[in-house]
Amino acid sequence: MTNADLRELIVGVDLLTPVHGGRDVPYLNLDNAASTPALTAARDEANRMLEWYASIHRGAGYKSQLASAWYEKAREQTLEFVGADPDYHCVVLTHNTTDAINRLAVKFPYDNDKSVVISHAEHHANDLPWRNRGKVARVPVSPAGEIDPDDLDRVLLKEAKRTRLVSMTGASNVTGTIQPIHELARVAHKYGIPIAIDAAQLAPHVPINMAGSGPDDRIDFLMLSAHKMYAPMGGGALIGIHEFFANTCPSVRGGGAVKAVEPDAVFWADPPERDEAGSPNVLGAVSMAAAMAELKRIGWDVLEEAENRLTKRFINGLLQIDGAILYGLGTDNLDRRLGVIAFNLGDIPHAKVAAILAYEHGIGVRNGCFCAHPFVLSMMQVGEVEARAYSEQVQRGNKSLIPGAVRISFGLYNSEADVDRALDALARIARGDVALEYEEETVHGEFHPVGGATDYERILSGLSPES
Ligand SMILES: Cc1ncc(COP(=O)(O)O)c(C=O)c1O
Incomplete structure (x- = not known):
């Protein structure tokens, strides 16, 4: 081309x-690292869907059912786009990367005795949500923003017992340095700790394979934004461990996230609905999925x-x-x-x-x-x-x-x-x-x-x- x-x-x-x-x-x-213009494929999908647009997951009418199916298709396409393992991962559709990381932070079993390990090269989106909720340990980086897996190893040698999660950028939004995410995953997993990757910058540029070559180097959680990958603002995703989502409290609470509600009790829905309370950004999700399909086609x-x-x-x-x-x-x-x-x-x-x-x-x-x-x-x-x-x-x-x-x-x-x-x-x-x-x-x-x-x-x- x-x-x-x-x-x-x-x-x-x-x-x-x-x-x-x-x-x-x-x-x-x-300034494409901030926001890219839209692909015509993303615009056309949003326009096409506007005609059929209706409430999802709760309506009996044809348009509602169709819109629900369209939204679920976007979820599947997102899972596929990041090479996730459908038996291990699931996709929560969010508003952007910041929203995805904040949701993950809320869900994490994390208190003053526990820590999350990040790097010194993080965007504030992968730093501030972890602060004030426990200890944040930082892996040093080179002046070019490179994270060395050996440095992560050194930090975890001291911190592993209290560390609940390693959360690192996949590519620096300052220097553009691509991080060795699967090597970092190997190190985190050696200590039995899951790893999250902020893929806001990575996702529009290189193929992602969350499943890796197997459990040792797979990526457990990954966050991305639609507006950095040629779809409009307001769409994003948090892809993560299905079982983790099933065993933790919802990140936001409200309609759509429940199986049943009694005056004094709530029975939360299974993932991913458990983390998608409220009416979602359906147009954002379908146009993001169309952009993903187009990137793969190119x-x-x-x-x-x-x-x-x-x-x-x-x-x-x-x-x-x-x-x-x-x-x-x-x-x-x-x-x-x-x-x-x-x-x-x-x-x-x-x-x-x-x-x-x-x-x-x-x-x-x-x-x-x-x-x-x-x-x-x-x-x-x-x-x-x-x-x-x-x-x-x-x-x-x-x-x-x-x-x-x-x-x-x-x-x-x-x-x-x-x-x-x-x-x-x-x-x-x-x-x-x-x-x-x-x-x-x-x-x-x-x-x-x-x-x-x-x-x-x-x-x-x-x-x-x-x-
Ligand atoms: C590496 C990185 N992480 C997170 C974000 C936050 O993305 P958003 O504003 O879409 O939530 C950005 C945005 O520039 C980024 O570059």
Whole structure:
């Protein structure tokens, strides 16, 4: 499949957006690690289902029954997509990865004497839900965010007796480093501890095989988000051990999660319904499943080859730019990294680089600490005392000049021309070729052109971007 073929499969890739000077340019989204645009397959499935959309699991009518079957099919497709074992795992459909991890945390038999082991490279979604409920032990990581299974072993040697779960990222959302999840599983299982993988970044890029080669290296729990894998926001999944779900309290409580309710007693439903109280996001689930089917149809080899090519081209070009600092693994390790690339341009504030890319070049990227503050600050060698001072500054409502990086992340539709456009813009910024004057808004730490305001009204009022 060529890049042109892949672009055809995506909604809204070439939309025109305004930049400095009253021009409109095709928007270049290089923030796919945050959210990808939707596949047409996901959009079409959601649209198709809207006609048949009805309450699920509780209605006797044809539409309700059909919607229930559609939703259950999405569940099966999710199980299959992550290579789960239907005799061991089951799928709870959630709103996103954060929701999935919070649900898992609520269910875990975990108190002040027990610990969960995470790594130092976690997104806040796989850190904060575990805090304040017991002890959180952290496995150190390399500056590129690599988790070494031997380090996990060392931590578990001390912690195993009280550890209830190992929960780690499958791929860093900062440096794109892919973790050796099955080796980590082997280590956790050696101590009889289950492992959960935050697959928010992994799932759109590489095939996942939760069942592994058998019980020793299988993944026990896995969490993912639809909006990072070419389906709309609001869908996600927590795939986990069926028996565990059957033997623990529901993560949310309400209608749909019960077999019977008496005034003083509740008899919870079997999994997965036990953890799906309330009306679920049926459209989110079916469009996520359609995106999964489409990714498989395109083929992982096609996706990986295209992503590696763009990553190599971008990193090689970036390192030609005066003052560029790359964080994470280089091009010698393409098989161990995603096209999620964090960097800085000398001492130009990361927020300013992101603003210039947006206002002058029509390029959307992410900057800051990427919801992984502890990791980003240590990656940038900010010491503990300095990090605390920054934290206090932010608490006082001033985010100006907080350390962080710029992140570019590729989607399956991005092209070599996109890479060159971004590199050209970055080279200009690095040499001071900037058209506008910028000022920093200190509360959010964002830069905006002096006196400039962007007009969103024509889109918000329903007009097409071209009108
Ligand atoms: C590694 C990782 N985990 C978890 C999340 C949270 O995902 P969501 O916002 O969809 O819940 C993200 C989002 O960026 C992420 O990159």
